[in-house]
Amino acid sequence: MQKQSFTELLYFLLIISDTMNILFVTGHPAQVHNFRLVREELIKKGHQVYWLTTNKDICVQLLNTYGIPHQVLKKPQKTFSSRSKTLLVNTFFVLKFLCKHKINIAITRTDPYTSVAAFLLRKKHIILDDTEHAAKMSRPFAVLSSAIILPRCYTELLRKDQLYFAGNIELFYLHKKRFTPSEPYSLLGIQPNEKYAIVRFVKWDAYHDKGLAGGFSTENKIELAQRLSQHVKVFITSEDKIPEALEPYQIHIPIERMHDVLAGASLFIGESATMASESVVLGTPAVYIDEVGRGYTDEECENGLLYMFRPNEQLASIDKAVQVVSSAFNRIEFDVHYQDFISQKIDPTAFLTWFIENYPQSKHIMIKNPDYQYTFK
Numbered sequence: 001m002q003k004q005s006f007t008e009l010l011y012f013l014l015i016i017s018d019t020m021n022i023l024f025v026t027g028h029p030a031q032v033h034n035f036r037l038v039r040e041e042l043i044k045k046g047h048q049v050y051w052l053t054t055n056k057d058i059c060v061q062l063l064n065t066y067g068i069p070h071q072v073l074k075k076p077q078k079t080f081s082s083r084s085k086t087l088l089v090n091t092f093f094v095l096k097f098l099c100k101h102k103i104n105i106a107i108t109r110t111d112p113y114t115s116v117a118a119f120l121l122r123k124k125h126i127i128l129d130d131t132e133h134a135a136k137m138s139r140p141f142a143v144l145s146s147a148i149i150l151p152r153c154y155t156e157l158l159r160k161d162q163l164y165f166a167g168n169i170e171l172f173y174l175h176k177k178r179f180t181p182s183e184p185y186s187l188l189g190i191q192p193n194e195k196y197a198i199v200r201f202v203k204w205d206a207y208h209d210k211g212l213a214g215g216f217s218t219e220n221k222i223e224l225a226q227r228l229s230q231h232v233k234v235f236i237t238s239e240d241k242i243p244e245a246l247e248p249y250q251i252h253i254p255i256e257r258m259h260d261v262l263a264g265a266s267l268f269i270g271e272s273a274t275m276a277s278e279s280v281v282l283g284t285p286a287v288y289i290d291e292v293g294r295g296y297t298d299e300e301c302e303n304g305l306l307y308m309f310r311p312n313e314q315l316a317s318i319d320k321a322v323q324v325v326s327s328a329f330n331r332i333e334f335d336v337h338y339q340d341f342i343s344q345k346i347d348p349t350a351f352l353t354w355f356i357e358n359y360p361q362s363k364h365i366m367i368k369n370p371d372y373q374y375t376f377k
Helices: 002-018 029-044 059-065 079-101 113-119 133-143 220-229 244-249 255-264 273-281 295-302 310-323 331-343 348-357 361-368 370-376
Strands: 021-024 049-052 071-073 105-108 124-128 147-151 163-165 196-201 233-239 266-271 288-290 306-307
Touching: 002 331, 021 029, 021 079, 021 113, 029 049, 029 059, 029 105, 029 348, 029 361, 049 059, 049 079, 049 288, 059 147, 071 079, 079 113, 105 113, 105 273, 105 348, 113 124, 124 133, 124 348, 163 361, 163 370, 196 255, 196 273, 220 244, 220 266, 220 310, 233 244, 255 273, 266 273, 266 310, 273 288, 273 295, 273 306, 273 331, 288 310, 295 306, 306 310, 348 361, 361 370
Parallel strands: 021 049, 021 105, 049 071, 105 124, 124 147, 147 163, 196 233, 196 266, 266 288, 288 306
Antiparallel strands: none
């Protein structure tokens, strides 16, 4: 009996010695989705996981919805002086947090506060990124980090030893092993199997949107809704106030149900790269309007799953959206392209969980044999 108790104690001590204190830091609602399932996997394995966030849009609301304990960082205003002050305040806060909780490793998207704090303390820090037109801002912080992981379609060079995974950021939470959509029709108040389109407008106030032309004009927003509604039900979700004429189309649904709604749609059209890509990985055709594009939207476009237009092509994008919801659209061909596309992707949640638990050995494995990631399909 004593021998058994000693063996159990030794086993317990070995488990404890392998556990880590891990920190996630988020600055955008999409980042909450990126990491929430990785957090769950790490907790199941006995690790202590902490979370810091800025209160960008619905970040805090999402964390509360998913029951994730967190602390909130100071949110910067738009002025240079405010951003500079916030950088100092938040960096100092993260630095103290890393020390107080004896954090072994931090995981973020591109985040200046954690990058600087972890570098000063020589803490392990892994960055996940996928936005090329923010590369100028990302590059200095990528250099400070221990490792940076990017989708294989990413086109910028942030550092020489950057790592790639075969997947989209959105697959962290929408991979078939991680998400099964619920029926959306009762939520939307429509008949089962009734066709509908989701339209998304954004604020265009993110740092990486600075200097961009923006999306649909007010006139074309109305034109889009009116033309689509001749073929399908139209539902609009918007970060900003919409024209009064579009208010009957606007929906307010629980934020955690948006992916169910995207999965059941006949079409997504909008200005959000994240929601366009979410739609694609869920098997929904997407029409996306933006000035610059991204590696992942370009890849989805090349695979015939997303149709991208510039801001000066608004009417053409509306024509395409109407064509997608009409009988002229070849849905069978689209589904073939989708199955081919999705079959080549890994489960990034399983991959990143392994990478964190086994760092830095995992980085060496990925440098030597990048195909090791296909263990996590």
